[in-house]
Amino acid sequence: MTVPAPFYLALSAVLFTLGTVGVLARRSALIVFMSVELMLNAVNLTLVTFARLRGGVDGQVVVFFVLVVAAAEVVIGLAIIVNIFHTRETVDVDDVDLLRG
Amino acid sequence: MGGVLVEAVLFTITAVLGVAGGVGVIAARQPVHSALALLLVLMSLAVDYLLLDAQFIAVLQVIIYAGAIVVLFVFIIMLLRTAGEAPRPRAAPSMGFAAVLGTVMASALVAAATMARGPVAPVDAAYGTVQQVGRALFHAYALPFEAASIVLVAGMIGAVALGKRAHVVTAASGGAAEPTAARVAGTAGGTRR
Numbered sequence: 344m345t346v347p348a349p350f351y352l353a354l355s356a357v358l359f360t361l362g363t364v365g366v367l368a369r370r371s372a373l374i375v376f377m378s379v380e381l382m383l384n385a386v387n388l389t390l391v392t393f394a395r396l397r398g399g400v401d402g403q404v405v406v407f408f409v410l411v412v413a414a415a416e417v418v419i420g421l422a423i424i425v426n427i428f429h430t431r432e433t434v435d436v437d438d439v440d441l442l443r444g
Numbered sequence: 445m446g447g448v449l450v451e452a453v454l455f456t457i458t459a460v461l462g463v464a465g466g467v468g469v470i471a472a473r474q475p476v477h478s479a480l481a482l483l484l485v486l487m488s489l490a491v492d493y494l495l496l497d498a499q500f501i502a503v504l505q506v507i508i509y510a511g512a513i514v515v516l517f518v519f520i521i522m523l524l525r526t527a528g529e530a531p532r533p534r535a536a537p538s539m540g541f542a543a544v545l546g547t548v549m550a551s552a553l554v555a556a557a558t559m560a561r562g563p564v565a566p567v568d569a570a571y572g573t574v575q576q577v578g579r580a581l582f583h584a585y586a587l588p589f590e591a592a593s594i595v596l597v598a599g600m601i602g603a604v605a606l607g608k609r610a611h612v613v614t615a616a617s618g619g620a621a622e623p624t625a626a627r628v629a630g631t632a633g634g635t636r637r
Contacts, residue, residue: 363542378470407577415595418602423606
């Protein structure tokens, strides 16, 4: 680990912020979803960095669980988006803002 | 000390590519361009994981994220065939709020990141290998590991249930082999409607 930890953490911070801005500013549900993935990956980078800093492997195990949850989340989320598209003909989050079918 | 220079150069390249990909995800007009930009970010992060001696996580990143999740995104984009977003932008307060929050958040997080000092623990060559992470996974984290399998099964069942819901009428008349054909027909019907 020759590159100091703050560089990795700063990269992670920038990626997390980009993901947040994407969730707030974009209207396509698909791109909002990809921005969430961006945020998850930024957190993963932080976990791996601190795991290396401490010399422990626990952070990497947590990253494994984040991967599992992300996979399940993508499967369910995309299925919901497909269903919404079939009933509403849109994936625009501004058009789907009522909590009823 | 050639290794030090190589690592610094590799990190610089992956950081630039990662940030460029992140901007691409949120700025691209077409969803498929966003997906490709996301792929760029994920591969850059996989290289970063290698630099941090996390080989197992780097491999998982490529297989699960780049190999499964991005492919799923591309499939869904093809299935939906949306012509990008309408030119109508999101409401101005939302964009302004996102810009202000993004600036504040990035500065705060980067400032916090620079405070992360401390000695780097020495590790041996076995650090971050499949053996070491697997041992932690099956001993100290055995219970969360089983819970993760339940999460995955719940995800699979949920996806099947959500996939069937929209085509109940067409799928009800078929046998075991019919739902696939019915589903294709239902998809085509859905886009024609």
